[in-house]
Every structure is written in structure tokens, then in C-alpha cells.
Amino acid sequence: MRLVLASQSPSRRMLLEQGGVAPILHPAHIDEDAVIAEMRGAAPADIVVALARAKAEAVAGEFPEDVVIGCDSMLLLDDELLGKPHTVEATIERWKQQRGTTAHLLTGHAVVHRSEWVTETVRTAIRFGDVSDADIEAYARSGQPLECAGAFTLEALGSWFIDSIDGDPTSVIGLSMPFLRRCLYRFGLDASDFWE
Template sequence: MLLEQGGVSPLLRPANIDEDALIASLGGTAPADVVAALARAKADAIAPGHPDDVVIGCDSMLLLDGELLGKPHTVEATIERWRAQRGRTAHLLTGHAATYRGEWVQHTVRTAIQFGDVSDTDIEAYARSGQPLECAGAFTLEALGSWFIDSIDGDPTSVIGLSMPFLRRALYQFGLDASAFWD
């Protein structure tokens, strides 16, 4: 969505990596490095098949009370997460890895999320909508989630999933211009 709104028609390829196994292998690694490793693994899985393309991998996790939280996957886990994070500030860490012709640029973007003090009824309705089940931190800024985020401090595009400022800087490091990718 972000790329399309930015004038780019991306080619999307799922990386199909075992995220849980990779996270387990990184025990004791700093949270920002965990999400960067996930992003790199995703890009690395796709890059060999696209040697002349810019390949980008991203992954996000919510850092709350020192614990990295990924996708809740179930309604029950979503409700539990929202009860723990409502009315609080947490940090969404979005790891980015971009590669082009063997060069790599990696960065983790940290954005503070102020969650609203949401009622139990709204938490349950949001969880049952299915929208937050496959989202890091069990929320989105767009769609129904927009009701429940009071503010963010940082890059809003990284919260949606891809930091456009990161991508612009990565393209420049590769000697490319963002406008060259516009349709």
C-alpha cells in the first residue's frame, strides 16, 4: 500500500522463513537486532531470484516491558495483549533490510506508540474483527485500529510496515533515485 501510494508497483514475494526458529537462535540478542535479523532473513530468502532488483525485507515487533511481542494470531491472545498495553506507551521496532546487486543496507526504526485507554468491549470487538491478529503488537494505524492509538512519536510509515524514509536513503546508498521507481 505504501509503495503504491508512493507511485511504485511492487512485486510482492512472501519469504516463508521460520521466524520462531530464527528468534530462538538469537537468544540474548538486543531487540532491535532481532527484528533486523528477521528483515535480513526475509530479504536474503528472496534476493537470489532477483539479482538485478532492489529487494526489501521488513519485520516488526512491539517492545513492551522489555519483551518483544510479535503477531498474536488468536482472538484470545489479542485481547490479552490489548489489556496489557491499553493506556500505555510501547515501542514498535521495525527492522529493514534492502539489497541491490550484492550491497546491503539495514536499519531498525523505533517508534513510540501511545495506546488509548480502550474499553474491554472495544478490545474484544477489535480482536474479533480479525484485523489485528496478524499484526505486530496486535494493532494497526489504519482501519479499525485507528480508533485506539492516541499518538505515535516517530515514522508513521514504519508502523504501517515499511519506512519510506529508510527506503529513500537505501536507494541513495545504492546510487538510485526514488523517482526512478515511480510509475
């Protein structure tokens, strides 16, 4: 039995590898915009879970005996769900909006094993530093935050700009390891079953 990650996220892969697991990487290719449009008017936590489940469902059929994990993260800032900025310009604009504020990173999780599903959204408060314009521009131009939900990471250059978090740090990185442990227990498995 294996852990299958329906993601190409290097951060999620890193968390599993640091936790002793060599995951099978099988990125899901879904139309995220279509899922979000279908969920219009739904609670933000439900939207990120729907995205996570769509990813897990896209690959679960190929791994019927394994544990398949789908995740999706978005930042909830001023009641608006924000995903990856993708461009330097959008990252700069986002950081000017969020600096000095507190927002919530929502990470939806969907884990399936032998047709049994466990889903949950993990919510973590992020207190952004009051960052200078020069640092915002330099961070954006580094490329590091462009493909990250909320335009930030806790690691690497982003570590300079997050004053504090209240919640699960692994969820902010992209995959709640405590949540995954609870899922495995629910399936009658142990985390150590997957250690190399």
C-alpha cells in the same frame, strides 16, 4: 530494475503503491521462530533486523539486479518483544496489557541491491489509548489486528485506539519510506526511478 518486496503484507504493499511503485511481491518463507531462537539474548533491534535480513536473503538470489526489501515488525512492551497475536483470545489479552501504556514498535529493514546491504531498525513510540473492555473485544473479533505486530494498526478500526505516535508513521504501517529513500540514494538510485 524493480523493487521486490519479500513480504505478503498488504500494508507494506499499500505503502509502496501509494508511493507510486508497483512492487514485485515475492513473500519469503522463513522459520521466524528458529531465527529468534538463534538470536536469544540479542538486543531487540538486532532480532528484528535479523528477521528482515533472513526474508530478503531468501529471495534476493532470484532478483540479482533488482532492489529487494525485507521487513519485520515487533512490539517492545515491558522489555518483551511481541509479534502477531494470531488469535482473538491472545489479542484481547495483549490489549488489556498494553492499553493506557506507551510501547515501542520496532521495524527491522534489510534492503539489498547487487550484493550491497543496508539494514536498520526504526523505532517508534506508540501511546495506546485507555480502551474499554467492550472495544477491545470488538476490535479483536473484527479480525483486523490478529496478524499485526503489536495487535494493532494505525489505519481502519485501529485508528480509534492509538492516542499518538512519536516517530515514522510509515514504519508503524510496516515499511519506512524515508529509510527506503535513503537506501536508494546509497545505491546511486532515486525514488522516482521506480515510479510508474
